[in-house]
Amino acid sequence: MAVGTLRDDLLSVHGVESAQLDGDEIAPTGVRVHLAGGVDPAVVGDEVQRVLSLHGLRSEVGGGAVAPVSMDLPSADRRSVESMLTSLRVMEGRDGVVVEAVAGDIAVSVRAAGAAGPAFDQAVVSAVSELAGATSVPLVRSVDARDIGGTSVVTVVIDEAGDRLVGSAIVDGGRAYAVGRAVWAAFATR
Numbered sequence: 001m002a003v004g005t006l007r008d009d010l011l012s013v014h015g016v017e018s019a020q021l022d023g024d025e026i027a028p029t030g031v032r033v034h035l036a037g038g039v040d041p042a043v044v045g046d047e048v049q050r051v052l053s054l055h056g057l058r059s060e061v062g063g064g065a066v067a068p069v070s071m072d073l074p075s076a077d078r079r080s081v082e083s084m085l086t087s088l089r090v091m092e093g094r095d096g097v098v099v100e101a102v103a104g105d106i107a108v109s110v111r112a113a114g115a116a117g118p119a120f121d122q123a124v125v126s127a128v129s130e131l132a133g134a135t136s137v138p139l140v141r142s143v144d145a146r147d148i149g150g151t152s153v154v155t156v157v158i159d160e161a162g163d164r165l166v167g168s169a170i171v172d173g174g175r176a177y178a179v180g181r182a183v184w185a186a187f188a189t190r
Contacts, residue, residue, distance in 0.1 A: 006031075009051045015044040028057070041108045045100070053095070085128060088180040101127035101180055118143075121179060125158060128180040132187035135161045143179060145171065156182040165190060 010019035010033060017036050021028040031052070035044055089100040090113070097113040097120070109130040113123030121143045129138045138160035145154045152171035156179060157164065167186030171178040 006051070006055050006057075009054065010048060013044060013047045013051060016048070041100075041102075045108075045110055049095070049098075085131070085177075085180050085184045088124065088128070088174075088177045090176055097123075099123040099127050099176070101131055103131040107131050120176075124176055124179045125156065125183050128183040129158070129160060129187065132184055133190075134187070138165075138183075145175060145178075152178075154178040154182050156186060158183065158186060163190065 006028065007019050007021060010016055010031070013033075015036050016033045018034040020032045031048070033044075033048060035041060084103065086102045086104055089102075091098045091100065092115075097115050098110055099113045099120075100108060100110045101124070102108050109127040111123040111127040113120045118140070122140050125140050125143075126137055138158040141157040141159060141164070143154065143156050145152065147153075153168055154171055154175065155166065155168040157166045159165075165186035167182040167184065167189065169178045169181035169185060
């Protein structure tokens with residue numbers, strides 16, 4: 001594949017209907033792609049990551065430029081997916097760690113992440129917040145995990161668009177998914 005402009009190369013990926021870049025074309029601060037119907041978001045996401053790497057952008061924290069990628073499937077009406085965070089997937093590879101949040105069956109948000117700690121929590125919060133209707137990248141104030149009465153609970157405090165939001169979730173699966181559900185709960189109270 002000959003490398004053209006980043007937007008053109010993203011639009012050449014099978015299943016991508018539109019592409020928007022935040023920041024400038026050479027070093028975007030974020031990428032949003034809208035997917036065609038009937039495509040596998042994981043397959044398209046892999047191809048989008050390949051295109052980013054051709055342009056010197058990598059989906060890892062440190063060691064290179066980072067361009068968070070968000071993917072919206074057709075008919076992604078935020079009101080129709082607000083009822084639940086379906087899944088949160090952590091993918092580790094040679095290029096780093098990526099967090100993928102899914103709401104319902106139609107909305108997907110992907111973020112590059114650090115392997116652990118605050119950078120990882122920020123990636124989870126950013127991915128889930130976008131699906132929950134955030135208007136800006138939220139600032140993580142606190143992610144607290146503790147045992148309350150024999151039950152593991154995660155509480156998240158974030159600032160988003162001038163509002164302080166808080167949400168909690170029981171850790172009945174993995175910690176990352178509980179953090180995502182806590183963020184979802186924080187936006188549900190807005």
